[in-house]
Amino acid sequence: GDSVTQTEGLVTLTEGLPVMLNCTYQTIYSNPFLFWYVQHLNESPRLLLKSFTDNKRTEHQGFHATLHKSSSSFHLQKSSAQLSDSALYYCALSGDYQGGRALIFGTGTTVSVSP
Amino acid sequence: ETAVFQTPNYHVTQVGNEVSFNCKQTLGHDTMYWYKQDSKKLLKIMFSYNNKQLIVNETVPRRFSPQSSDKAHLNLRIKSVEPEDSAVYLCASSSGTGLYEQYFGPGTRLTVL
Numbered sequence: 001g002d003s004v005t006q007t008e009g010l011v012t013l014t015e016g017l018p019v020m021l022n023c024t025y026q027t028i029y030s031n032p033f034l035f036w037y038v039q040h041l042n043e044s045p046r047l048l049l050k051s052f053t054d055n056k057r058t059e060h061q062g063f064h065a066t067l068h069k070s071s072s073s074f075h076l077q078k079s080s081a082q083l084s085d086s087a088l089y090y091c092a093l094s095g096d097y098q099g100g101r102a103l104i105f106g107t108g109t110t111v112s113v114s115p
Numbered sequence: 116e117t118a119v120f121q122t123p124n125y126h127v128t129q130v131g132n133e134v135s136f137n138c139k140q141t142l143g144h145d146t147m148y149w150y151k152q153d154s155k156k157l158l159k160i161m162f163s164y165n166n167k168q169l170i171v172n173e174t175v176p177r178r179f180s181p182q183s184s185d186k187a188h189l190n191l192r193i194k195s196v197e198p199e200d201s202a203v204y205l206c207a208s209s210s211g212t213g214l215y216e217q218y219f220g221p222g223t224r225l226t227v228l
């Protein structure tokens with residue numbers, strides 16, 4: 001079935017350094033919709049950015065990601081991490097869910113930014 | 116204010132009891148969801164409800180049942196709670212099914228003793 005893979009469980013880095021979170025997916029659909037959600041401590045997940053256009057860079061709040069259908073990837077990047085970026089990041093796919101479509105979430109990557 | 120609202124915020128109960136959680140959205144969406152977020156932060160869909168069509172994740176135990184009075188409300192009932200039901204239950208809504216941004220409520224944290 002459809003799935004999302006996030007390879008890093010925890011990413012720790014120093015403020016000001018670049019960050020990249022990996023996301024690959026598998027889907028039966030030829031037109032995948034990919035999302036990144038962010039969840040800060042004691043909050044609920046909220047959308048960070050989304051894309052359904054192949055090879056087009058999407059940006060929001062300093063983060064960017066490009067959907068690459070050829071490699072089934074949607075990696076999240078930021079050039080300079082801030083302390084406030086410490087959070088749990090989920091990659092999600094609008095994928096096949098028991099005959100319909102629903103968001104399928106990856107296992108999440110916790111980002112911890114230190115001074 | 117337009118958002119997704121959940122009650123209660125927290126609930127502590129004993130094994131075998133019945134619990135109900137409420138969810139209401141004022142975003143005008145037509146699809147609502149229940150997710151379970153476990154202690155490892157894994158986020159798994161339990162139910163989706165759209166135009167009176169319920170799609171159940173086949174891995175959800177039968178003691179869980181969604182209840183909807185209209186497209187703005189989707190409650191969750193657990194008939195006889197088990198210790199493994201301890202988790203955060205997140206309600207979400209979207210316009211349309213699957214292709215669109217989902218908005219999450221603040222969650223209900225359930226602790227089963």
